[in-house]
Amino acid sequence: MIRFGVVGYGYWGPNIVRNLESLDGAQVLLVSDKSPASRKRAQKAYPAVQVTADASEVVSSTNIDAVAIVTPVWSHFELAKAALENGKHVFVEKPFTSSVQQAEELINLAEQKNLKIMVDHTFLFTGAVKKIQQLLEEGALGKLYYYDSMRVNLGLFQHDVNVIWDLAPHDLSIMDYLINEKPEAVVATGQMHLNGYEDVAFITVYFPGQIIAHINVNWLSPVKVRTTLIGGEKKMLVWNDLEPDEKIKVYDKGVSITSREGLYELLVSYRSGDMWAPHVEQAEALRLALGYFLDCVNNNHSPFNDGAAGLRVVKMLEAANESLRKRGALVSL
């Protein structure tokens, strides 16, 4: 049984507590939140759990083995550091930290103390991402050309980070998982309209092998869109995460261009074959992620979404912010 303390019971924290409570190998003993209203909600939902305003009570408690950090990103580093220093494993929300330097410090600390860090890149546990990973691994799409994602909706405005740090960690962690290449450079553009943080942004990531990724994140969209196109030499797919059933559609479409000797014109041929919608597992991703964290702690395995994976995402976020400040200059990684 892994005993947990959870810091942060705002929007996402209740999902963490609910899922931990439903897993056989986990028990939540302590919940901390600065906000009285959040503490009241937590106490009402879980009368047996001890609720406190002071996060240091959680990270230093001798009764717990692991801390889940579900607070805004600016607080992840201090809380994770204190938890690791007190000998606790850490499950931390995305994005891992506010800077590369902080991420590196936490990774070193966890290594010294032989503790686990897992970053909640929840999408990696969805049926959709697992299916796409399987298709790419089998070579179903052929050589990868591009990853193009639109992740837009109205709000929820964050008070401490721009839309890139809020929404792009999802795509960046998915790309980090799916694309077996180390990103080379980032270009980002964006604009702030309301509260001093960019609310609309466009990010381009260059990978070796002519693979390009583009992410459109926006808090000012009248409609919610969660659509990703992934194009390969052999096939292309559309992943619409808002579709209840057929989330992924694989299109047997492509283009080939040949130039024959003696001919000055290029011969372009388009292939337009069948479309199929593979079966996608429906289980709750966060439950699977937390179950995997328990396995890693119990069996002393490093999670694939460990601190190093969190760091790779933070590196891209930092580069994106730098590019944004320079109005779209290319920033090498």
Ligand SMILES: NC(=O)c1ccc[n+]([C@@H]2O[C@H](COP(=O)([O-])OP(=O)(O)OC[C@H]3O[C@@H](n4cnc5c(N)ncnc54)[C@H](O)[C@@H]3O)[C@@H](O)[C@H]2O)c1
């Ligand atoms: N994995 C996902 O899909 C997903 C989804 C939503 C949010 N998140 C992440 O979860 C984290 C929290 O986001 P949210 O939307 O729940 O934010 P939120 O503002 O709704 O909730 C954060 C809570 O933390 C509390 N808090 C802040 N600092 C604290 C401290 N030092 N001690 C105790 N309590 C403290 C606040 O009072 C608040 O109730 C962020 O890192 C966010 O990126 C992840």
